[in-house]
Amino acid sequence: MADSPSAEQSTKTKAWNDPAIRAIVFQVLAALGVVLFFYYIINNALTNMEARGITTGFGFLDNPAGFGIIQSLVEYDETYSYGRTFVVGLLNTILVSVLGIIIASIMGLVIGIARLSSNWLVAKLATAFIEIFRNIPLLLQIFFWYFAVLRTLPAARDSVTLGESFFLNNRGFYVPKPVTEDGFGWVWLALLAGIIGSIVLARVSRLRQTETGIPLPVFLPSLGMILGLPLIIFLLLGAPLSFDYPVLQRFNFQGGVAIIPELMALLLALSIYTAAFIAEVVRSGIEAVPKGQTEASSALGLSNGQRLRLIIVPQALRVIIPPLTNQYLNLTKNSSLATAIGYPDLVSVFAGTTLNQTGQAVEIIFMTMAVYLTLSLLTSALMNWYNNRIALVER
Amino acid sequence: MKKFSLPVVAVTGLLSVSGLSNAGTLEDVKKNGVLQCGVGTGLPGFSIADEKGNWTGLDVDVCRAVAAAVLGDATKVKYTPLNAKERFTALQSGEVDVLPRNTTWTLTRDASLGLNFTGVNYYDGQGFLVSKGLGVKSAKELDGAAVCIQAGTTTELNLADYFRANGMKYQPVVFDTSDQTVKGFEAGRCDVLTSDQSQLYALRIKLAKPDDAVVLPEVISKEPLGPVVRQGDDAWFNIVKWSLFAMIDAEEQGLTSANVDDMKAKGTPASNRLLGVEGGMGATLGLSDDWAYQIIKQVGNYGESFERNVGQSSPLKIERGLNALWTKGGLQYAPPIR
Numbered sequence: 173m174a175d176s177p178s179a180e181q182s183t184k185t186k187a188w189n190d191p192a193i194r195a196i197v198f199q200v201l202a203a204l205g206v207v208l209f210f211y212y213i214i215n216n217a218l219t220n221m222e223a224r225g226i227t228t229g230f231g232f233l234d235n236p237a238g239f240g241i242i243q244s245l246v247e248y249d250e251t252y253s254y255g256r257t258f259v260v261g262l263l264n265t266i267l268v269s270v271l272g273i274i275i276a277s278i279m280g281l282v283i284g285i286a287r288l289s290s291n292w293l294v295a296k297l298a299t300a301f302i303e304i305f306r307n308i309p310l311l312l313q314i315f316f317w318y319f320a321v322l323r324t325l326p327a328a329r330d331s332v333t334l335g336e337s338f339f340l341n342n343r344g345f346y347v348p349k350p351v352t353e354d355g356f357g358w359v360w361l362a363l364l365a366g367i368i369g370s371i372v373l374a375r376v377s378r379l380r381q382t383e384t385g386i387p388l389p390v391f392l393p394s395l396g397m398i399l400g401l402p403l404i405i406f407l408l409l410g411a412p413l414s415f416d417y418p419v420l421q422r423f424n425f426q427g428g429v430a431i432i433p434e435l436m437a438l439l440l441a442l443s444i445y446t447a448a449f450i451a452e453v454v455r456s457g458i459e460a461v462p463k464g465q466t467e468a469s470s471a472l473g474l475s476n477g478q479r480l481r482l483i484i485v486p487q488a489l490r491v492i493i494p495p496l497t498n499q500y501l502n503l504t505k506n507s508s509l510a511t512a513i514g515y516p517d518l519v520s521v522f523a524g525t526t527l528n529q530t531g532q533a534v535e536i537i538f539m540t541m542a543v544y545l546t547l548s549l550l551t552s553a554l555m556n557w558y559n560n561r562i563a564l565v566e567r
Numbered sequence: 568m569k570k571f572s573l574p575v576v577a578v579t580g581l582l583s584v585s586g587l588s589n590a591g592t593l594e595d596v597k598k599n600g601v602l603q604c605g606v607g608t609g610l611p612g613f614s615i616a617d618e619k620g621n622w623t624g625l626d627v628d629v630c631r632a633v634a635a636a637v638l639g640d641a642t643k644v645k646y647t648p649l650n651a652k653e654r655f656t657a658l659q660s661g662e663v664d665v666l667p668r669n670t671t672w673t674l675t676r677d678a679s680l681g682l683n684f685t686g687v688n689y690y691d692g693q694g695f696l697v698s699k700g701l702g703v704k705s706a707k708e709l710d711g712a713a714v715c716i717q718a719g720t721t722t723e724l725n726l727a728d729y730f731r732a733n734g735m736k737y738q739p740v741v742f743d744t745s746d747q748t749v750k751g752f753e754a755g756r757c758d759v760l761t762s763d764q765s766q767l768y769a770l771r772i773k774l775a776k777p778d779d780a781v782v783l784p785e786v787i788s789k790e791p792l793g794p795v796v797r798q799g800d801d802a803w804f805n806i807v808k809w810s811l812f813a814m815i816d817a818e819e820q821g822l823t824s825a826n827v828d829d830m831k832a833k834g835t836p837a838s839n840r841l842l843g844v845e846g847g848m849g850a851t852l853g854l855s856d857d858w859a860y861q862i863i864k865q866v867g868n869y870g871e872s873f874e875r876n877v878g879q880s881s882p883l884k885i886e887r888g889l890n891a892l893w894t895k896g897g898l899q900y901a902p903p904i905r
């Protein structure tokens with residue numbers, strides 16, 4: 173009992189000393205500080221800009237843009253608004269990033285595996301590729317590919333022709349544009365049905381394998397459902413598809429779809445540069461799987477393919493995914509170097525021309541940074557989700 | 568990466584400037600003993616640096632004139648090369664004090680950027696440069712052409728207007744600096760290079776084979792190019808404005824860098840006021856009385872600057888045209904200095 177006052181005191185002091193409570197207090201204070209700081213600089217900037225007669229606010233997004241953009245995935249011409257230029261630039265950034273990620277992943281995988289090859293020449297070539305492209309600044313590579321592409325390709329009149337309807341010249345790669353006609357929607361539906369069908373089949377097969385140890389054939393039936401079904405529907409409907417072919421005019425081809433040299437050069441540069449990094453990631457991932465795993469799977473009687481698919485790759489992926497995510501984020505952010513060769517990405521169109529025509533630097537840079545942040549967070553979230561799915565479940 | 572950094576830095580600059588005082592550019596320049604001047608990145612005749620880093624050009628002469636007027640020494644200038652996209656942010660954020668960089672005076676720029684145009688040092692208009700091989704005689708024949716332009720210019724807007732008004736299509740190929748634009752044109756990326764006509768003549772001499780390219784006759788816009796300063800500092804605005812007027816007035820009075828000392832000795836009422844023989848003019852601007860004398864002595868009058876940089880004694884060989892004095896059928900006109 174004599175202890176009780178001191179015990180009481182100790183619980184009192186505990187509230188201050190309790191690390192949990194302290195942590196909360198400090199976090200609230202820190203958050204408050206950050207909010208105040210941003211409030212101060214934003215307020216300060218607005219007051220200053222007003223005092224200097226600089227227009228502020230987001231009203232400009234509704235004004236007509238008045239300038240042309242060479243490539244747009246949505247409808248656009250100079251009568252559209254500045255807000256629309258944001259969308260056009262954003263989609264162009266996403267386009268080059270997604271394509272770049274796909275190409276870089278495939279190249280990186282192949283080269284990474286090649287580097288581990290027991291064939292001396294193949295391994296050395298892969299090493300050379302990695303060392304060269306990893307160590308030259310990306311901006312230089314972009315310029316290199318741009319002018320290499322431009323200077324090697326012929327002028328429009330002397331285009332390289334592939335099968336009478338594909339043309340390659342220094343203005344781009346021109347391909348026929350598919351134009352869907354009435355009823356084509358059914359083909360899309362068939363495709364969807366095919367995909368769902370094969371997912372179901374894969375599930376059923378997995379269940380069967382756990383129960384009986386014998387899987388169902390999956391690959392060929394799935395292929396049939398995904399490709400064959402839509403094809404049959406397409407033919408039954410009388411092929412409701414026509415093509416808009418590129419035609420040579422006075423200066424260049426008109427019609428069809430043009431893949432502009434800026435896109436080609438940027439894609440080449442980004443993919444090759446990032447592939448060099450991804451190759452190293454892949455190599456280290458594969459090397460991280462202990463040799464015992466290979467031996468154990470052979471002992472279990474798994475085939476070569478099964479061993480790769482079921483034992484090696486899943487374990488390597490666990491090591492690969494986090495650094496791979498980094499590479500994807502880098503590629504997306506690096507795509508902003510597009511502005512150097514005039515590929516109409518977000519930085520070139522929106523943080524470039526639109527910024528300059530409106531003069532609203534603060535708003536536009538803010539929006540642009542927000543986009544890159546969002547894209548990066550989305551990529552990370554997606555990769556984290558995937559990483560968790562394949563993570564080792566410990567029992 | 569470099570492309571992105573300037574706007575970002577400048578924006579951060581804008582965010583962090585404290586206090587509202589926007590005046591005092593004159594005091595700052597005097598205190599630093601150097602004028603910070605924003606010019607083009609390399610355009611023969613307007614602003615270009617030689618191997619030794621000496622800048623010359625019609626726009627550069629505006630910097631030199633202001634430095635002569637304010638600091639008494641035309642060489643006390645720090646030049647900052649700016650591409651079209653960077654220029655206004657650099658001026659707004661205080662990185663440069665004055666911006667003579669073939670910049671077109673438009674309503675939007677004057678009214679919404681917090682900037683003021685101080686006058687016109689070159690009356691220009693937009694034109695087209697094509698390679699001779701195409702056999703194009705007029706801009707009306709350009710339907711479907713790919714056009715190289717510099718980002719963030721009035722050029723981009725005029726081009727869209729012109730093609731739309733004439734019911735023609737085009738592909739804009741947009742570069743950051745004039746150098747890249749020329750390279751794109753030479754590499755055959757575009758059929759046409761468009762810009763203010765004066766700059767087309769300047770860029771043409773940068774081509775490997777200048778004679779293979781021709782400037783088409785059409786002029787599709789008005790491009791009054793002039794120096795720009797920050798809004799809200801009227802004293803500084805006046806100094807830049809009248810430095811240019813002093814050069815024009817000197818030409819009208821027949822004062823040149825060669826004869827200014829003799830003429831000062833002879834003295835007409837008008838030259839006495841301009842050259843500070845009769846006091847008062849400089850002081851009202853906050854400058855010393857020989858401000859205009861220094862400009863004329865060190866830089867020359869407007870006509871001298873024109874001939875030296877873009878006119879007959881330069882490789883560009885541009886006619887005076889609209890840029891002749893009003894007394895000779897042109898538009899260059901300075902209000903009276905009195």
Ligand SMILES: N[C@@H](CCC(=O)N[C@@H](CS)C(=O)NCC(=O)O)C(=O)O
Pocket residue numbers: 606607608609610649650651668669670671716717719720721722743744745746748762763766790792
């Ligand atoms: N006058 C127009 C265009 C000015 C402009 O930037 N023209 C280019 C010609 S390609 C230029 O002078 N570039 C010089 C440089 O980048 O140094 C404007 O103010 O928007």
